[in-house]
Amino acid sequence: MTDSLNPLTDAVRMPAAALQAWAAGVLQAFDVSACHAQATAQALVRTSLRGVDTHGVARLPPYVQRIREGTIHTRAKPSLQERNGLLRCHGDHALGQPVLELALQACLDRAASQAVVACHIEACGHLGALGVLLLPAVEQGCMALLCQRTPSIMAMPGATRPALGNNPIAFAAPVAGRPPLVFDMALSAVARGAVLAAARDGHAQIPPHWALDEHGHPTTDPHAALQGAMQPMAGHKGLGLAMVVECLAGALGGGLFQPAVPGSAEGSAANACAFLLVINPALAAPSPQGFDNYMANWITGLLAAQGTQGRYPGLRQHECELQRRAEGIPLSSALINELQALARLSGVALAL
16 A cells, blocks of 8 residues: 555655644744644644645645735734624634634534534635545544635636636545545646646646646646646536535625635635535434444445445545554655755754
8 A cells, every 4th residue: 555645756754743843833933823833734744644745745835935925914813703603714814724723613612512513714825635624523523514715727618717716625524433534626627736746846747638728728738737727627517516616615705706816836825715514413413323323334335345445535545644654754855855945944944
């Protein structure tokens, strides 16, 4: 079993705890509050632990870029209010991960006595890998759905420029006696982070169905793709789901429509909005035991139908996390160069 969803052949390994401490230190060096720095570093490192390398510590340099540009507020004070049964979380333009942590905890607190809790989130930074952020919910026995409106980076049919975000969506549910089911996808053919990683790591080509160049033609050049637009996954189906996310994460904010400000070349939007839904099966299902039995029997049946190599969403990431916690997180030479540059800029040494 490989320890990564994206195997790294030239990697140096670093213990998760050391990498997390370093990442938090870098953010604090740029005046991010200690609690926000820790929440962000923890989320990025756990994302790397689970093998989603495009959205893990590789996102730290663009986050710092946003901080230095002033579009991320280092001393932000996110706030919560409740109106007509819907929670609203205003991120005050903070880093996305601590804002999501605040919103999720508020939902979980209410889910102790309420079957379904929803929260709209606005004015926060890039959230990263949404599925990883939902793990605290399933660890407390809840199901959760999270979707985020992104800058317009995806093309509509016949378009030569981006017109819609690739609006990622994730869902997580506990499975009795097994790792949780965690499903997470961008609604483009692949996440834009995959194109960023291909360009950063020097890959000459990407598959032609991933992206269009600036003239609206399919391209295999990752650099041309970054100047063009992503293609939707599954054609009109991906576009339709992206529109659903636009309604939940965008329109529920209640403001006038404005095209999202595009992210930097590194792809980390600084003024994002999202929608979060938490369901407590112990209160929503006719009986907690019935829910647990259904999930366990259903997943067991799915695995049996696949033979000895059976999997379900989230299982591979769980296995990767166990292995990387024991062996360290692999960092490619290209990523190490970026992190070392960040270490010099921040004055926080990276000990490999």
